[in-house]
Amino acid sequence: xxxxxxxxxxxxxxxxxxxxxxxxxxxxxxxxxxxxxxxxxxxxxxxxxxxxxxxxxxxxxxxxxxxxxxxxxxxxxxxxxxxxxxxxxxxxxxxxxxxxxxxxxxxxxxxxxxxxxxxxxxxxxxxxxxxxxxxxxxxxxxxxxxxxxxxxxxxxxxxxxxxxxxxxxxxxxxxxxxxxxxxxxxxxxxxxxxxxxxxxxxxxxxxxxxxxxxxxxxxxxxxxxxxxxxxxxxxxxxxxxxxxxxxxxxxxxxxxxxxxxxxxxxxxxxxxxxxxxxxxxxxxxxxxxxxxxxxxxxxxxxxxxxxxxxxxxxxxxxxxxxxxxxxxxxxxxxxxxxxxxxxxxxxxxxxxxxxxxxxxxxxxxxxxxxxxxxxxxxxxxxxxxxxxxxxxxxxxxxxxxxxxxxxxxxxxxxxxxxxxxxxxxxxxxxxxxxxxxxxxxxxxxxxxxxxxxxxxxxxxxxxxxxxxxxxxxxxxxxxxxxxxxxxxxxxxxxxxxxxxxxxxxxxxxxxxx
Numbered sequence: 001x002x003x004x005x006x007x008x009x010x011x012x013x014x015x016x017x018x019x020x021x022x023x024x025x026x027x028x029x030x031x032x033x034x035x036x037x038x039x040x041x042x043x044x045x046x047x048x049x050x051x052x053x054x055x056x057x058x059x060x061x062x063x064x065x066x067x068x069x070x071x072x073x074x075x076x077x078x079x080x081x082x083x084x085x086x087x088x089x090x091x092x093x094x095x096x097x098x099x100x101x102x103x104x105x106x107x108x109x110x111x112x113x114x115x116x117x118x119x120x121x122x123x124x125x126x127x128x129x130x131x132x133x134x135x136x137x138x139x140x141x142x143x144x145x146x147x148x149x150x151x152x153x154x155x156x157x158x159x160x161x162x163x164x165x166x167x168x169x170x171x172x173x174x175x176x177x178x179x180x181x182x183x184x185x186x187x188x189x190x191x192x193x194x195x196x197x198x199x200x201x202x203x204x205x206x207x208x209x210x211x212x213x214x215x216x217x218x219x220x221x222x223x224x225x226x227x228x229x230x231x232x233x234x235x236x237x238x239x240x241x242x243x244x245x246x247x248x249x250x251x252x253x254x255x256x257x258x259x260x261x262x263x264x265x266x267x268x269x270x271x272x273x274x275x276x277x278x279x280x281x282x283x284x285x286x287x288x289x290x291x292x293x294x295x296x297x298x299x300x301x302x303x304x305x306x307x308x309x310x311x312x313x314x315x316x317x318x319x320x321x322x323x324x325x326x327x328x329x330x331x332x333x334x335x336x337x338x339x340x341x342x343x344x345x346x347x348x349x350x351x352x353x354x355x356x357x358x359x360x361x362x363x364x365x366x367x368x369x370x371x372x373x374x375x376x377x378x379x380x381x382x383x384x385x386x387x388x389x390x391x392x393x394x395x396x397x398x399x400x401x402x403x404x405x406x407x408x409x410x411x412x413x414x415x416x417x418x419x420x421x422x423x424x425x426x427x428x429x430x431x432x433x434x435x436x437x438x439x440x441x442x443x444x445x446x447x448x449x450x451x452x453x454x455x456x457x458x459x460x461x462x463x464x465x466x467x468x469x470x471x472x473x474x475x476x477x478x479x480x481x482x483x484x485x486x487x488x489x490x491x492x493x494x495x496x497x498x499x500x501x502x503x504x505x506x507x508x509x510x511x512x513x
Contacts, residue, residue: 171184247263255271
């Protein structure tokens with residue numbers, strides 16, 4: 001025969017050290033379980049196995065290291081402890097009591113070693129449920145086929161078939177759904193709600209933690225008051241919202257409001273499709289594929305990167321790299337090299353080692369050769385091994401890949417991008433949209449591999465301004481001047497380029513300008 005008892009306390013006060021918890025309300029009683037309100041003792045008058053579940057809402061305890069309660073079994077000298085390292089919050093526990101010779105008396109006892117005060121902010125100060133059963137007898141049939149419910153759950157609704165509801169005030173109304181904890185609700189097919197005050201109303205949704213709502217199909221909300229509202233969305237942390245399709249919001253107070261977007265950090269917003277916002281108070285401002293990090297700033301272009309450095313009263317950016325290939329920085333570029341250089345191609349296609357004075361070739365006026373004082377009158381620069389800045393680098397693409405105007409400006413056009421469709425499922429991953437793209441040169445062949453100029457020996461960095469190391473014939477002295485000789489090597493002269501110091505045998509550093 002089954003037996004059930006559910007009791008709780010709503011009166012404020014405290015539990016003296018070593019005393020029983022006194023419950024003032026009996027919510028449900030069935031079978032041979034007797035509660036004595038004057039003493040807090042519970043008499044188990046049947047032989048069998050009893051399950052005890054309880055919690056105490058604790059406000060504080062002076063000098064106690066932790067909150068400790070125990071189900072004591074009279075006559076056996078044993079206690080089943082439930083404890084918490086926190087002195088403010090819920091302390092809960094479970095106990096299994098075997099009764100071979102009835103009756104047996106049990107009670108919930110304060111074993112903290114100090115007086116413990118009940119919470120002043122919760123209406124229910126403590127609650128205890130005890131029931132008798134073997135195997136799954138502590139569960140009862142739900143209202144539909146194959147469903148099971150714990151005795152503390154709601155019974156005034158239609159459970160989903162093959163659903164399970166456990167805990168207190170939990171509801172599992174979806175087919176094969178699962179709700180557990182306190183005041184949880186799983187309404188979708190296969191949905192799962194756990195923790196406290198969580199809800200999973202759609203198919204395949206999962207809500208856990210406190211106050212989480214997973215209202216999007218197959219969505220997941222976890223943590224503290226998180227919300228996932230769209231298909232496949234995921235929110236975690238505190239007060240985060242994932243409102244875009246397959247979007248992800250994490251950490252604190254973040255929002256991923258557009259499809260496939262990601263927001264992390266504190267109070268960030270990813271509002272453009274496939275965009276990413278991180279840091280503090282940053283937003284992608286609706287731009288597609290944009291990425292912003294830092295503090296208090298906004299993205300400005302699709303598929304571009306931004307570093308924010310603003311404040312609450314003055315939002316701003318420190319740097320940005322745009323999808324057009326342009327890069328900007330608000331303050332300084334700092335590098336290890338000391339010269340400004342540009343890439344030039346050698347006239348004979350051969351490599352020119354660093355440290356030589358070079359001139360423009362007479363026949364190939366854009367190409368260079370080693371300077372010869374006998375025939376050349378214009379020094380272009382010095383071949384550089386480690387420039388601080390290198391122009392005309394051609395590191396990323398063939399220079400003619402895109403069409404330009406007569407001044408070298410890349411031409412752009414609005415391009416209609418069709419739906420991006422998953423091959424196996426036919427699902428539209430990214431809807432059709434318009435995108436500004438550079439115009440490809442008809443002569444560009446995407447099948448031809450591109451080798452950067454830095455890996456081609458005929459392309460040479462030529463320092464045009466700054467401190468440069470140059471080869472010398474041994475005659476140059478610091479504080480003096482030099483000019484190139486017939487082999488492109490520095491030699492002492494009355495004027496020319498200032499020699500700063502000797503850096504080695506056959507090598508000096510000069511100031512080239």
